[in-house]
Amino acid sequence: MALADPSHPTCTAARYAEGVQGGYSPNVPTNRKPRVTIDQVAQATGVSRQTVSRAINNKTEIDPETRQRILDAAQAMGYRPSRFARGLVRQDLITIGLVIADVLNPFFPEVTAGVLEAAERRGWQVVVYNTGSERRKELEVVDMLFDQVDAGVAFLLHHDAIAKATAGNLPFVLLDKGGRAPAVPGVRIDFEGGARRGLEYLIGRGHRRIAMLDDEAYLSAEAPNTRRELYLKVMGEHGIPVDINWIQPAHNSIDGGAAAMERLLSAHRDVTAVFAYNDLIAIGAQLRARALGLRVPEDCAFLGFDGLSIGELVEPPLTTLHIDKRRLGEIAVEQAALLLGGMSEDEIPEAVIEPQLIVRASA
Amino acid sequence: MALADPSHPTCTAARYAEGVQGGYSPNVPTNRKPRVTIDQVAQATGVSRQTVSRAINNKTEIDPETRQRILDAAQAMGYRPSRFARGLVRQDLITIGLVIADVLNPFFPEVTAGVLEAAERRGWQVVVYNTGSERRKELEVVDMLFDQVDAGVAFLLHHDAIAKATAGNLPFVLLDKGGRAPAVPGVRIDFEGGARRGLEYLIGRGHRRIAMLDDEAYLSAEAPNTRRELYLKVMGEHGIPVDINWIQPAHNSIDGGAAAMERLLSAHRDVTAVFAYNDLIAIGAQLRARALGLRVPEDCAFLGFDGLSIGELVEPPLTTLHIDKRRLGEIAVEQAALLLGGMSEDEIPEAVIEPQLIVRASA
């Protein structure tokens, strides 16, 4: 995908690319204006800094005239209170860190919506980090979190990143705690129940050769109870033999799903249904299958996981296991609030999100 | 309400007032564990606080043994350095605020991806705010920004919110500066060029009765050069009479587009093409039109704006004016960096993003 192409003739923005190359130090711009402090404003207006503070903070114990004069001077001088100095004194400025895998995967904006809304209700700020599910990046972000926020709400794949996050002194909530111990705060999405309902639906419709398109990122994550394992388990319970090559790893994207589907078809054209790691992969797979001449669901049925609204846009609309992603985000923030309130990790009430089978038309 | 002027740019009282209205204290959890400080760790380990600082910050001038001992104690005591105290001393911790209209509109995650990436390269944190394009919310968020971040990168619709944002002392970049003065830092998306190319494409294909589905949020925004005005302008230039009822306001969502399309069709079934405010509205409209029995593009053609990747999922794939949203986010951060580096607002180089017509199949 060549979206960001600054060399494109019509992109005036090109020069910025060079500007960045220019090589200035990344976070300390040169020529930085020194900060205007409250003392300078006080001096300029001939009052004490307390009086300036009163004006800025709209306190009542101040002459309205003085107040206005100070405000004007402050404005003119370019004064803005330092959040650090303020935060040091007041103990109620809370910032949480939200760690997601990929903003471009519609799953995460929905979770984010829930987190932002819940945080806003509490007057909290939300700093967002994107990991791309890379192990190195996850570890890096966890480190960052310890320095920058009061609590973390995170979607983490890699075992060591999770270990690091939960071992520290930072209140930490996992957006998908999977099969981890009860004492690890977080929301559990009942993938097992979901996968079971989904696969049994397919089996009930007569499917036996059911392929699985897995997220390749999980291959290295050492996570317990992956969707792939659940697939194997449920198939096994129903006595349906699984050819190991029915399982194809896919990059977690529409294109990834398409590519994996093509690989699958070239080896096993006889599968009658596809159980995908998620909707993105399912959509890509279904699109490619149709492009390759298969009829959906007659020749091959597709079952997604997540319940993204874009599943309704494709043809035929995608049957999927819907997760209430917004609620997921809200619950995580509520748990973070409890932790921040002093509740110990093992007192946090258990929270489970149950995926719902939504039958549309692809399976 | 307040005595004097809480709307004054340097006055931060506005949001405190809201907090008080809330009744319960929203951000101070009860039972809060008191913060463990560096002095406590120093005392517990029998060293000076400076030595603790050295251990925590991984400095070299310290006995590895002492270091480990301190680290263990710190960990056991639940010590975590205060970002406020740190920020006060070190001047290189930068946080920017990203203000978007709606996380659930795929346009914004793409912009966000660009912003996050550019910010990360600089080691900056990004706090995200969602306004829903509500005027009240935009004003509130702008206030918040003044308190909480070092620079703002914002998508703002309402004139007064923009005025407030740019009047203050905070480096501020608009993600869509529209037709505003050159001295207002921000990126200009050339909607006029885009709209012209798009409409001329439709006209060139023989369309004369071209409807416009506008974003209803703009009705109250007092923004210059809206897409609606451009539509009127270009149609006028081509001597094509426009029935004012061809313009339907829509909520900025797929459902909004669908509803608006239904309204449009009930009054003007004879339109042969729809120029939508954006892809979301276009997709909703097209879906509904097809559900109502119209063939696309034979009975009615659809042209979107934004170039969202979900436009490729619908049938027929959506013809659209593609905006490089990721690049938009990146450029905005680069401008913020210049501002933060001390460059004055009118020195910021002009940046324009040129929408590209992508002909798929809906028009």
Next chain:
DNA sequence: CTGAAAGCGCTAACAA
């Protein structure tokens, strides 16, 4: 209504 003093928790610069 206004000011002076006392820290919030940390790190940089210098001494030891």
Next chain:
DNA sequence: TTGTTAGCGCTTTCAG
């Protein structure tokens, strides 16, 4: 290698 001394910029007492 470690400790001491100064602040960073602000708000919260408590006096005037």
